[in-house]
Each structure stands twice: as C-alpha cells, then as structure tokens.
Amino acid sequence: MRIKKIIKLMSVGMLVVIILGFVGVFPVFSKSSEVTVLLQMRSGPEATAMEPVVDYWNKHYAASTGIRVRQVTISRMGYYVKLFNQLVSGTQVPDIVFPFGFGIGKIIEYLEPLNSFIEDESLFSSPQGNRYDIKDMFPAMLKSVTLNGKIYMLATDVSAPLLYYRTDLIKTPPQTWDEFIEMAKKFTKSYNPDSPTEYGTVWMAKPVLDDTLCWLEIFWAYGGSFFKEGSYEPNFNSPAGIKATEFLKKLSDSKVIPPDVVTYEYPEVLAALQTGKVAFAIEWNAAYPDLTNPKKSPKVYDKIAITNPPGVKQADGSIKRVVETHCLGLSINKNSQYKREAFKFMSWVTFGEGAKIYLDNGGIPPLFSLFTAPEAKSPLPEMAEAVGKYGRAIPVFKDQMTVIFMNTKHLNKVFIGEETPEEAMENFNNEVYELFKERGYFEEK
Amino acid sequence: MLLTIKRIFSNLQKDRYIRYLLILPLVIVLVLIVIYPFIYSIKISFTNAYTSNYLHPKFVGLKNYIWLLRSPKFWNSVKVSLIFVGIAVFLEVLVGLGIALLVNQRLKVKKITISLLLTPMFIASAIVGIIFRLMLNELYGVIPYYLTRLGINQGLLSKRLALFTVILIDVWQWTPFVFLILYAGLQTLPIEPLEAAMVDGASKWQSFRFVVLPLLSPILAIVVVFRMMDAFKAFDKIYVLTAGGPGDTTTTINVFTYFQAYEFDNFGRACATTILFLILITILAKISMSLLYKSKLY
Numbered sequence: 001m002r003i004k005k006i007i008k009l010m011s012v013g014m015l016v017v018i019i020l021g022f023v024g025v026f027p028v029f030s031k032s033s034e035v036t037v038l039l040q041m042r043s044g045p046e047a048t049a050m051e052p053v054v055d056y057w058n059k060h061y062a063a064s065t066g067i068r069v070r071q072v073t074i075s076r077m078g079y080y081v082k083l084f085n086q087l088v089s090g091t092q093v094p095d096i097v098f099p100f101g102f103g104i105g106k107i108i109e110y111l112e113p114l115n116s117f118i119e120d121e122s123l124f125s126s127p128q129g130n131r132y133d134i135k136d137m138f139p140a141m142l143k144s145v146t147l148n149g150k151i152y153m154l155a156t157d158v159s160a161p162l163l164y165y166r167t168d169l170i171k172t173p174p175q176t177w178d179e180f181i182e183m184a185k186k187f188t189k190s191y192n193p194d195s196p197t198e199y200g201t202v203w204m205a206k207p208v209l210d211d212t213l214c215w216l217e218i219f220w221a222y223g224g225s226f227f228k229e230g231s232y233e234p235n236f237n238s239p240a241g242i243k244a245t246e247f248l249k250k251l252s253d254s255k256v257i258p259p260d261v262v263t264y265e266y267p268e269v270l271a272a273l274q275t276g277k278v279a280f281a282i283e284w285n286a287a288y289p290d291l292t293n294p295k296k297s298p299k300v301y302d303k304i305a306i307t308n309p310p311g312v313k314q315a316d317g318s319i320k321r322v323v324e325t326h327c328l329g330l331s332i333n334k335n336s337q338y339k340r341e342a343f344k345f346m347s348w349v350t351f352g353e354g355a356k357i358y359l360d361n362g363g364i365p366p367l368f369s370l371f372t373a374p375e376a377k378s379p380l381p382e383m384a385e386a387v388g389k390y391g392r393a394i395p396v397f398k399d400q401m402t403v404i405f406m407n408t409k410h411l412n413k414v415f416i417g418e419e420t421p422e423e424a425m426e427n428f429n430n431e432v433y434e435l436f437k438e439r440g441y442f443e444e445k
Numbered sequence: 446m447l448l449t450i451k452r453i454f455s456n457l458q459k460d461r462y463i464r465y466l467l468i469l470p471l472v473i474v475l476v477l478i479v480i481y482p483f484i485y486s487i488k489i490s491f492t493n494a495y496t497s498n499y500l501h502p503k504f505v506g507l508k509n510y511i512w513l514l515r516s517p518k519f520w521n522s523v524k525v526s527l528i529f530v531g532i533a534v535f536l537e538v539l540v541g542l543g544i545a546l547l548v549n550q551r552l553k554v555k556k557i558t559i560s561l562l563l564t565p566m567f568i569a570s571a572i573v574g575i576i577f578r579l580m581l582n583e584l585y586g587v588i589p590y591y592l593t594r595l596g597i598n599q600g601l602l603s604k605r606l607a608l609f610t611v612i613l614i615d616v617w618q619w620t621p622f623v624f625l626i627l628y629a630g631l632q633t634l635p636i637e638p639l640e641a642a643m644v645d646g647a648s649k650w651q652s653f654r655f656v657v658l659p660l661l662s663p664i665l666a667i668v669v670v671f672r673m674m675d676a677f678k679a680f681d682k683i684y685v686l687t688a689g690g691p692g693d694t695t696t697t698i699n700v701f702t703y704f705q706a707y708e709f710d711n712f713g714r715a716c717a718t719t720i721l722f723l724i725l726i727t728i729l730a731k732i733s734m735s736l737l738y739k740s741k742l743y
Contacts, residue, residue: 011466077571081707088499106496106710198584207690258583259600262691268582277584398497405708416604416691435709438493 036068037342039330040083040094045286046157046328047073049363053354057345061127067341083107087333095336096346101144101327101393104152105400112332113150117343124347132351138366140325144393154350155327156358158366160387161204161214161309162323162379164273164291165280168303169196173280174310175319177218177247184256187279191256197279200256202272203248204282206265207412212404213324214282215411216394218244220322221312226395226403232441236407237422237429245414245421252415262415276300282309285364288379306379308386325391327366399435406431490716499712509717519718521693522701523725528608529697530676533615537672538665540616541623546653548624549631559628566621574685577614581686604691611683611695615676623668630664631657666737670730677726698722 039054041047054071062068072094074082083097087110099107117123118134125131134142137155145153165173169187174180184200185191204210224240227233235241251257258264258272270287272278276299285306294301311321330346332339348354355365364383370376371384394400410424419427436442490509494502513519548558565573580586581601588601601610634657642652658665680699683689689696689704696704698718706715 084496084707088496090500109497202584207688260581260583260602262604263578263581263602263687268578268584271582272584275585399710402708402710405704412690413692418604418692439495 034062034066034068035338035341036070037096037338037345038094039069039071039096039098039342039345041071041073041098042079043073043076045362046098047071049358049361050156050349052361053349053357056357057348057354061348065127065341065344067338067344069345087111090335092333092335092337095333095338095342096330097333098156098328099153099331100401101141101153101155101329102404103401104145104331105147105396105398106402108147108152108396108398110334111152112334112336112339113152114154114332114343115149115151117340117347118151123340123343124351126348126352132347134351136351136367136369138325138368138387138391140387140391140393141327141366144326144396145329147396153327153329153331154346155329155366156350156355157328157364158285158325158383158387159327159364160285160323160325160383160391161210161217161282162285162382162386163280163307163309164283164287164304165307166197166276166300166303167305169279173305173307176313177221177310178313180310181247181250181254181256183280184251185254188256198277199258199272200279202264202269202278202281203251203257203261204265204269205248205252205261205412205415206263206268207408208265209404209408210265210284211411212407213326215244215248215407216324216392217282217309217322218247218312220324220392221310221320223320232397232436234403234429234432234436236432237425241425241429242421245411245424248411249414249421252417262412273297273304274300285379285383289362292378306382308382308390321390322392323386323390325387325393327393397441399439402435403432406435486716486719489712490720492713494712494716495710496712502713505713509713510721512714513717513721518693518696519701522696522698525608525693525695526677526697526699529612529615529679530673533612533619533676534669534672536612536616537620537623538669541620541668542627542665544620544624545627545631546657548628562624563621565618566625568618570618570679570681571685573614573618574682577610577682578686581610602687602691604694607687607691607694611686614682614686615679618682619672619675623672626664626668626671627661630661634660662737666734669733669737673730673733674726677722698725 039050041050050071054069057069080100080103083099084107086094087097087107097111099111104111121131124134138158141155141158142151145151145155163173170183174183180201187195187197187200189195189198204214219240222240222243224238224244225235228235252261261268264272266284266287269281269283270290273281273283273287273291274297288306290296291304292301297304308321309323311319314320330349332342332346336342345354349358350365351367355363355367355370359365359370364380366387368384368388371380371388376384394404407428410419410428413419414421414424489502491504491506492502493505493508544562548555548562552558568576580588583589583600592599592601599606601607638656638660639652642656647655677697678699679697680703683695683697683700684703687695689700699722702715702718702722705711705718
C-alpha cells in the first residue's frame with residue numbers, strides 16, 4: 001500500500017512540475033523590473049568577439065536601461081539547420097538570432113522587420129540618447145538584408161572574397177580574370193620548373209557555398225544578373241553566366257590548381273597560402289589575421305597582401321570589378337516577447353559603442369566610420385575600398401540560399417568535366433525556373 | 446531486505462495497473478521521439494513543405510514520391526549507397542573476421558592489441574572526416590606525400606576514386622566493431638566440435654570452413670545486419686570530407702536527403718526520401734538475414 005501511495009504521489013508531483021513548466025509559471029516568481037534578452041550566437045570568432053560586448057553592456061547599461069543581455073552560444077556544426085528548426089517551431093526565445101545575410105530570405109517569415117524600430121528615436125540611439133546614423137553602414141550590407149523595403153537584420157560582420165598575394169613574388173597582382181590564369185601558370189611548377197611555388201593558385205571548389213560566392217564576382221563583372229529586367233525569370237544562362245563558368249573550366253583545365261580543389265573550401269585555401277604552396281588566391285577577408293600572424297603563418301606572415309579581386313576589361317580600357325559582399329548579423333525572432341529591448345541592444349552593438357568593442361575583439365562591423373578611421377589597421381582600409389566601392393550583395397528573395405546551392409552543384413560538375421559551361425548554366429537556369437514556378441514567383445508578378 | 450523486495454514485486458505483479466504505470470514513462474518517450482516524428486514525417490512527405498510555408502504546407506498527394514522515382518539523382522544516390530554499403534560491409538566483415546581469428550590465437554600482447562584496434566571506433570564520424578580531409582590534401586596531406594614518393598600520383602578524392610576512398614575510411618573506422626563482436630563470438634564457441642574435427646584429420650581450413658564458420662554464422666548474420674543499417678546511415682564523414690562530390694559521386698541517400706531538406710529547402714521531398722529509404726533498408730535487412738540463415742553454413 002505504501003509503495004502504491006509513493007508512486008501515486010510521485011506521479012502527481014511530476015505532472016504538476018510538467019504543467020507548471022508548460023504554462024511558464026516559473027518566470028512569474030522571478031519577475032523584476034529588469035528584462036533579460038536572450039542573444040544566440042554561433043560558436044566561433046563572432047561569438048568570442050561578442051562576449052566582451054555583452055559583458056560591457058551588462059556592466060554599464062543593464063541598470064540604466066533595464067535590459068540585461070544573456071548570450072548563449074551553440075555549436076557551429078549544423079548551426080543553420082538548428083536555427084531554422086528553432087524559428088519554425090515558433091519558440092519565443094532566443095530573442096536575438098545570428099543568421100547569414102544571404103540566408104535571410106529563407107527565414108524571413110520568422111523574423112521581425114526592423115524599420116519601425118529604426119525610425120523610433122528612443123530605440124535607434126545610444127543609451128545616452130545620441131541618435132545613430134543608418135548611412136554609416138555600407139549600402140551593400142543594408143541592401144543584402146532588405147526585402148520589399150523592410151530591413152530584417154543589422155550587420156555585425158562583413159564578409160567578402162578578396163585577392164591575397166605574396167608580395168615577395170608578385171609586384172602587381174592580376175587585374176583581370178584572364179591575367180589571373182596567366183599569372184598562375186608562371187607560378188606553377190608544371191609550366192615553370194623554377195617556380196618557387198608548387199601551384200600558382202587554388203580555388204574554393206567544394207560543392208558548398210564558397211565556390212558560388214566567388215563565381216559571382218566573375219559573373220557580375222561580366223555584366224550578369226540573377227533575373228531578367230523587372231521579373232523573376234532567371235538569367236543565369238546568359239552570356240555572362242557562360243563566360244564566368246568558362247573561366248572555371250579554363251582554370252581547371254590549365255592545371256594551375258591542385259587536382260583535389262573540388263574538396264577545397266576556406267580552411268584548405270588558407271592552409272595552401274600559409275604553407276607557401278601557392279602564390280595567390282581568392283580567400284575570405286576573415287583569413288587576414290591568421291595569414292599575418294607570425295605564429296600561425298611563419299612562412300608568409302610578412303609577405304602577404306590583400307587587394308581587390310580581378311575584374312573584366314571593358315571596351316574603354318577600364319576594369320569592371322565586383323566584390324561579392326555579404327554579412328552576418330543580428331535579427332529579432334518574430335515571436336520574441338522583448339523586441340524593443342532586443343533592438344535597443346542590437347543597435348548599440350551594430351552602430352554604437354558596442355561596434356568598436358566588437359571590432360577590437362576580432363569582429364568586422366561594416367561601418368564607414370570604423371573602416372576609414374585614422375587608426376584603422378589592415379585589412380580595414382583595403383576592405384573599405386573593395387566593399388565600399390565594388391561591393392555587391394546577392395538580391396534578397398525567399399529562395400536565395402536554395403539557388404546558391406543549386407549553382408554550386410553545377411559548378412562542381414564543370415570542374416570535374418561532367419558538364420560543359422553551357423550545359424551547366426542551362427540546367428541550373430531550368431532548375432531555378434522550375435523552383436520559382438512551383439513556389440509561385442511568377443504568379444506574384 | 447530480500448523479503449521486502451520480494452513482497453514489492455509480488456504486489457506489483459498482482460496489480461496490473463501499477464505495471465502499466467511503470468512502463469508509461471518509456472511509452473511516452475517512445476511515442477514522443479520515435480513514433481510521433483515517424484508519423485509526422487509520413488504526413489510531411491505528402492505536402493510541399495519548405496521553410497517559409499512550413500506551418501501551412503499544401504497537400505500534394507504522391508507528387509514527391511513520383512518526383513523521386515523519376516529523378517536520376519535519387520536513383521544515383523541509391524546506387525552510391527548500395528555500392529558504399531555492399532563493399533564497406535563486405536570488407537569490414539572480411540577484415541574483422543581475419544583479425545578476430547588472428548587475435549583468438551595465443552597472442553602475447555592481446556590486451557594492448559585489442560585496445561589499439563578499437564580506437565578508430567571511438568572517434569566521432571565528423572572528426573574522422575576532418576582528420577582524413579587533412580591527411581588526404583594534395584598540398585600538405587601525409588597520404589598523397591607518401592603515395593607520390595611511391596610514384597602514385599592519383600588524387601584519392603578525384604571523381605574516379607572518391608567513393609572508394611570514402612569506403613576505405615568507413616572500413617578503417619568500423620572494422621573494429623565487427624572484430625569485437627566476432628572475437629566475442631569466437632570466445633564462446635564450444636571447443637569439442639573443433640577437437641573432434643582435428644581427431645578426424647580435418648585441415649585448418651576445413652576446421653574453419655565446416656566447424657567455426659557454421660557455428661559463428663548467427664553472430665555473423667547479426668553483425669552484417671547491424672553494419673548494413675549503420676553504413677546506410679553514414680552521413681557526417683561523407684559530408685565533411687566531400688560534401689557529396691565530386692559531382693554526385695559520393696552522394697548517398699542520406700546526403701541526398703540532407704540536400705533536399707537543408708540545401709534545396711524541400712522538406713516534403715526529404716521526408717519522402719526517408720520513407721523510401723526506410724522501405725529499402727527493411728527489405729535489404731530481411732533479405733540478408735534470410736540469406737544468411739538459409740546459406741546452410743551449418
């Protein structure tokens with residue numbers, strides 16, 4: 001009898017705890033005038049840079065604003081899968097999330113538009129009351145997170161593929177994509193046995209995202225566009241698309257790159273530069289601190305420079321360059337209970353004092369005021385030109401990430417000779433057309 | 446104390462409601478993490494669900510299944526999976542059995558050998574992918590370095606060899622598991638039939654073929670089914686190492702499903718793929734079990 005009684009009591013107790021947990025009774029007991037905003041970051045340099053920013057805010061402004069921020073960091077591996085699942089589930093927390101700029105289209109339904117907050121002087125201002133200037137952010141960054149006039153993210157970091165080259169080997173880096181291959185031949189042992197490097201260059205050709213983002217720099221430089229004027233009709237099988245893909249085919253056929261580049265992404269290209277095996281390469285700006293660090297890159301740290309990627313020579317002799325620019329940043333969960341409080345903190349991190357602290361800790365906030373400041377160190381001045389002058393972001397539409405992944409599969413097939421550039425662009429264009437048809441893009445127009 | 450425990454159990458047996466109450470937590474967990482997601486994925490497979498419309502997807506009937514059955518990419522992934530599983534499991538059983546027989550002999554450093562042999566099994570698959578990604582790199586990897594010295598200039602992750610390389614990595618990681626089970630099996634075999642065979646003048650091969658192998662076949666059947674199911678699930682190391690490439694050469698069904706769900710943002714198709722995958726695995730497991738039992742090894 002006693003056993004039965006204990007089991008019954010335990011069952012009832014567990015039931016009560018579960019019910020209390022579900023109805024969210026617990027927060028009531030800890031209610032205070034201060035609000036805690038939950039910020040979710042992805043593990044890695046951005047989360048590390050954010051920690052001191054959050055600490056600074058909590059120490060100096062939590063009491064005066066009544067907003068305390070708690071940072072949670074979740075694993076980088078499969079981060080976006082977790083983020084999409086979280087947002088789709090309709091959960092109220094985290095209040096602030098950290099998506100990719102070009103992944104925003106996919107989750108836009110689950111994010112809060114920020115325009116009304118930006119217009120609100122009490123929110124888009126420092127804790128001391130000084131209003132921020134939205135124009136301080138690189139225009140390409142804002143454009144990359146705006147759909148139908150609504151801004152969905154404030155950028156904390158800018159990311160762009162730029163040209164890294166060895167200053168002891170190269171005086172003038174390649175200016176055009178044709179020169180890129182010619183110069184690579186000069187530094188490839190199979191062409192020039194006296195070459196100090198094994199191969200001229202490397203390329204991020206793994207079928208993930210990087211190869212498409214680098215390909216876009218060539219595609220846009222040839223005058224390419226995602227869609228035909230005023231419509232959602234895909235335009236990748238245009239002459240620009242084919243020429244940009246032909247460049248990759250030429251790069252692969254000329255053997256100025258290692259044979260296994262189809263498995264290369266950011267770390268492999270970084271290692272190729274660090275080990276001094278190649279003379280130059282297109283790589284993300286995030287690689288600069290590692291490449292100029294004597295401990296991490298003892299062979300090349302004092303011989304590496306960063307510059308604009310090559311472009312396409314125009315009829316008038318000028319060179320058209322485009323730098324694929326995207327951002328990482330902070331967005332507000334549509335179901336958050338503390339949207340205004342979340343925005344107050346976010347604006348401080350991206351436009352205010354927080355941006356400077358974030359920069360000092362390894363972040364790259366895309367603000368003109370920081371990039372062009374007299375004390376700004378490399379690669380900021382170089383990036384100010386590359387991103388500020390030539391930066392272009394992927395247009396925002398709901399399936400932007402899907403389109404990038406579709407492209408990446410075809411580029412990989414071009415690299416291994418399974419598709420010709422024409423076939424690749426034709427097939428890719430058809431796939432995008434089918435996707436858009438299925439998802440009602442043409443009905444909207 | 447013993448009497449109290451006995452009394453508790455006899456009381457529990459008398460009261461069938463208590464019995465049900467005690468298994469209730471397990472049933473709840475099973476329903477929440479196995480049965481409900483399974484039924485839910487069947488439901489999603491009949492819709493056009495993607496991230497933006499996930500909360501209100503449209504019913505599309507068998508459209509996703511028809512698309513998959515007509516898709517050359519889906520069939521390619523089935524082919525890649527079958528090759529991967531077939532060769533990997535075959536090699537794992539072959540090598541695992543060989544090592545088990547070897548270790549089963551009187552070996553002086555048996556304990557250390559067993560511990561060392563088991564190491565790869567304890568490494569997470571994603572980490573295995575990263576390790577081999579570094580070791581196979583043409584510019585600074587240790588494997589191409591020695592292969593080049595031996596005069597072999599073949600990219601192990603090239604279109605021609607990538608699948609074979611991925612298979613060998615799986616064999617490296619999971620042969621220890623096969624070894625462990627078979628070694629445990631060998632340890633439990635009765636010694637009398639072997640002694641009788643020796644008295645009858647059977648050679649070592651004959652003893653193995655007609656005595657050891659038949660006695661071991663139930664364990665072999667279990668190992669094959671376990672490894673088959675697990676090899677079909679292989680994802681992490683393939684995705685980390687090749688991301689399904691070059692081209693589609695290492696796109697197994699799991700990688701294909703991941704692409705459909707998270708790269709091409711089509712949860713309906715991804716769920717339909719998993720359902721077809723489940724049917725395929727069930728059929729294959731059934732066939733391999735009955736083949737092994739009917740092979741008259743004993």
